[in-house]
Amino acid sequence: MSWAKCSTPGPKPDREPQMLANLHLAFRAVFPSSDLWQCSNSGLWNTSSIARSCGSALNSGDESATSDAPVTGSPVESVASLAGQKVDSEFAIAEAIKNTAEAAREQWAVSFVRDLPSTEILAIDTISAPASSEWLDLQLFAAEDEGRTEEPSERRKREEREKGNVPKSQDMAGSAILIGGVLMLFLFGTYMVQRIGEMFSRYFGLIATQQGVFGIEELQVLMKDLFYQTGMILLPILLVTIVMGVIGNVVQVGLMFSLQTLQFRFERMKPDFKRVLPVRRNLFNLLKVIMQMLIIAGAAYLVIIDDFIPMLKASGMGLTQAVTIFATVALKLLLLCGVLLLIISIPDFFYQRFEYIENLKVTTAEAKRERKDEEGDPLLKQRQRERAYEMRRQKNMLGEVPQADVVITNPTHYAVALKYDQLESTAPMVIAKGTDQLAFSIRKVAQEYSIPVEENPLLARTLYRDVEIGQEIPESLYRAVSVIFSRLTKFRQRAGA
Template identity: 30%
Template sequence: MSDEAPEQSSKTEDPSQKKMQDAREKGDVAKSQEVTTWFMLLGSAIIFAGMAPATGANLTASLKVLMGNADQFEVGGAAFGNFFNGLALSLLGTVLAPLALLSFFAIAANLVQHPPLLSVEPITPKFSKVSPLAGFKRLFSSEALVNFVKGLVKIGIVGAVLFYVVWPERDRLDTMMTADPLIILADFHEIGIKIFAATLAVVTVIAGADFMYVRQKWWKKQMMTVQETRDEYKQMEGDPQVKGRIRQLRHDRARSRMMAAVPDATVVITNPTHYAVALKYDRSMGAPVCVAKGADAVALRIRALATENNVPIVENPPLARALFASVQLEDTIPNEHFKAVAEVIGFVMRLKDKGGWQAK
């Protein structure tokens, strides 16, 4: 108990949808045994109130025939087996409907508490289930103590209610010993209905309170620590460090491709060292395309590559700044910069045609 307290106190986060779904797949659901008891008691009350008279009448008729004609039944050989088979089928037909109704209520008791699920986790062999030490801990755990107290309280309340219902009928019960059997059955049926009604009223309150308790306890068990929340987020969304590394690798590859395009550029426009924009154009293209751009250290690298590969470098600070801010890689330049860029490219191409451009 003392070992569980610090762990539970650190669980401050509500359980995620994934955590609750994983718990359900393992068969870990909020299930109150008192709710199951209430449904079975309700089914029994319905059977007793509505079906008991008819069932009793059928059994009485069958037994009356049996007792009244006992001397006519053969008890030797195969006839003995046939006699008991017929009797068993008669009794089975009488009790089949009550059994079916109880089965229905047993299934309903589980369906109202949680959706249908199929899991082999609860029946999977585990050492902790057969470990004497683990069994000893469960026997003297807080949960076992709570269940023991709940059982005592339930027995005390139900016993008090039954006493309250039956005590006024004490004189009637005394007279039943000498009354006609049919009267006894009628009196027993009436008193039984009162007992069922009173018990159901009490168990309804107990089942409702126990379901809320079990549900709250299950919810607290599924709560998560801050670290568990982070780990689950990493598992579902990806580790932020890994994602950052992937972004960095993509950025590095994109920069490498960009730098590889500088030697084929037509001109590099600079500002003069803070910005650099490399443009490519030939007469088959509709407009110049930005193949590389960068600021500061990247701009210096673009200038160096342009110099190494004899790419013209033109210093035009206003145009360099404007292109750096408005054009993306692999995009054509905006319309508003056509005239300024055309003048620069025209100047460079005229120099190349005259053979007058040489990298410094």
């Protein structure tokens, strides 16, 4: 990451040599191994060579040194010795810095020392000097999604789901609510109108009976009954719309309950320019809104054309018949719009899933860190697998020791078990070997099964080093091993006699 420390601008100092030495240290801190100190015959640093040097240093990733480079002699002599000639003034250095910043495509920064007060030196086009000395992160202006190429892990998706961040189309749930409400009005609209008419008739009759004079208790009873009757009329529609809204969300994200989306977050108050900039999501939403407007206009045209004649005849009908005709047309229009919007919400749902995955993508380093946190350190897991494999191998190898003819030892640090079957092999074969604790286990098994143990340090080390398990011994060891087998054969013959 590139950083720049900018100092407070001030008057030009009289200590030009000290300033040049400090500037030299600053350049050394950024590009320690480049040929930045080559100069031209004019006595000034050549800006083109500086730009080339900075570019090569950037390409090679040379941004990691410190500014602890020793400076010998006077500051002017130090700079002149590195540059080859004496530098004329800090104004030339400032111009070189500007040109270098442009040539390097504004991808680098110079770590200025704090006691550099020269306004000309700090007047760099790519860095604005603040009023006080502070560190500025130059990567704040980089693309937010730069380098985010790895797919999100299941753990990351699960964490976002717990926060209530899931991919879904709001239009799908809204369309389902609209369709459910319109269907309820189609099915129970007449009944609801009758109930409303009966309710108002009863209330108007009660008012006429009381001549508009009510006590406080009578008025409370009247208001309670009014709210109850209104609630009973609207309750079926409210229940259906709630159920349809839940179904519209469950179909997209499954059963989920999270209160974190209701919590206040200060980050939501910050201005987000992405909402107004022509990014991909905003362009898609614009196209979606245009499509919805066209669909609503087309649906209205089709419904009105289909019922145009009955609507014209309504002018000569009674109030009830006219209201019925226009209410039927409105419900047909709402139902058609709801169905069409529901169809449009299907591609919107898949687009929201695409944007959701894109926003959750991480960099390669973040993906490795997540895998490390979830699965553990890969190196540790590798060591554990290697250890488990080694333990299984040792266990299998110890199971072969009882078939050995002889065990050759160091006598304590090495142990090699040999088996010789004249029908299966032409020479003795190594069936087990080990050092230290494993060698002790081999000797212990040999003692349990009465297998001869021969002490021959040189032969044991040679067999362990040169012969792998399952291989026959080389011809160079035939003589040494044959001596041991001959002695064992004679011993067995005497024991049998």
